[in-house]
Amino acid sequence: MRHQSQGLGAVALYHTTDGLWGQRRQRAQLLADAAAIGLRNWRERQRQRERIVQLQTALTSRVVLEQAKGILAERHGIALTEAFHRLRGHARRNQIQLHDVARSVVNTLRSPATEPDGTPSR
Numbered sequence: 001m002r003h004q005s006q007g008l009g010a011v012a013l014y015h016t017t018d019g020l021w022g023q024r025r026q027r028a029q030l031l032a033d034a035a036a037i038g039l040r041n042w043r044e045r046q047r048q049r050e051r052i053v054q055l056q057t058a059l060t061s062r063v064v065l066e067q068a069k070g071i072l073a074e075r076h077g078i079a080l081t082e083a084f085h086r087l088r089g090h091a092r093r094n095q096i097q098l099h100d101v102a103r104s105v106v107n108t109l110r111s112p113a114t115e116p117d118g119t120p121s122r
Contacts, residue, residue: 008036063097068102
C-alpha cells in the first residue's frame, strides 16, 4: 500500500479460481488505496495529538515560570530578568528542573533565593 509515494504497508491477496482476476484485482486495489489513505490519516492524527500535548505542556510550563518570576520580582523588589536568573541558578545548583523550581515557588510562594528555614541560599 502506497500513498503519495510513501510506503504504508502491504496487502496479500489469495484466490483459488481462475477468471475475473482483472476485475477483482481492481477492486482489491481500490480497497488497498482506501486503507492506505485511512492509515495515513490515522498516523497524522496521532502526530497531531502528540504535538498538541507537547505544545500544551510548553505553554503550561511557560505560564508557571512567568508567575514564579513575578512572585520573586515583587517579593524581592528585583527585575524580572534577575528573578529568572535566580530561578535558573537555584535549579542548576540543586540539579532540579527549572519548571519544578518555578512550580514550587508558585505553589508555596517561597523564594528559591532562600532555604526552607529562611536563610539565604548560596
